[in-house]
Amino acid sequence: MGFADLERRGTDRLRSVLAPLGVAAATGAVFAVVGAIDPNEPGHYPTCPFLWATGLYCPGCGTLRTIHALAHLDPVAAMGLNPLAMVMIPFLLFWWGRWLVRGWQGRPRRTTLAHPVWLWVFLGVVLVYWVVRNLPFGVFLAP
Template sequence: MSIATTGRRGTTRLKELLAPLGVAGATVAVFAFVGMVDPNQPGHYPTCPFLAITGLYCPGCGTLRTIHALAHLDPATALGMNPLAVAMMPFLLFWWGRWVVRALQGRPRRTTLAHPAWLWAFIAIVMVYWVVRNLPFGAFLAP
């Protein structure tokens, strides 16, 4: 199946592919920028507001350093900075791939990301991760 097909159906497929390709382009741009501008050096990025106000880590703390490590093909360091962000990446890649396949097949976009039970489970995991990484026995989860 060719992306550059002619006619109305091909134009519709190309339009449907623009959004997932735009997300892929933005993701590549973020990885390239964070890969070049080291978040471990002070002054390049703002401090996490939650960390600055409370002194506690939020679920996203360490994600820029995780992206930087992954951009430099260092998964061990990435896992040490934010293991939840690393664990989420295969799921995000799967959902993005499903989006591309649906666009190529000309199927309509789904209005739901996943079954609500999965979304509630994800929210629960993030909340537990947030609490545990700030407790003494969860210090290994801190960036």
């Protein structure tokens, strides 16, 4: 294996990790902006359209404030604002890390995020969470 082959292989590795690194940079930018501009103060961010139209919480309600709490290193407050988002963070980090490692190793990208059964399970969890957080006994899930 010559120098040109090593150089091409290094360039291919770098190119294959640009997308996951771009996602990491965008995520860091979101955390920086939301950490600096408090969503608890009115007027900085628009109201959730679903909450505005129906008066009910969507699965994402409280996520901006969750990100703000995490940016200020307060995971307890973040958990109280959107537990589903907090539970999903380790899974998202795992999938992102797997994407990064597969790219670095030069393995082909997967065509699906996960097995369809797991995607349906996730959709079911989100729908149950959406309904329960709007019922009287699910008030602990409301932001």
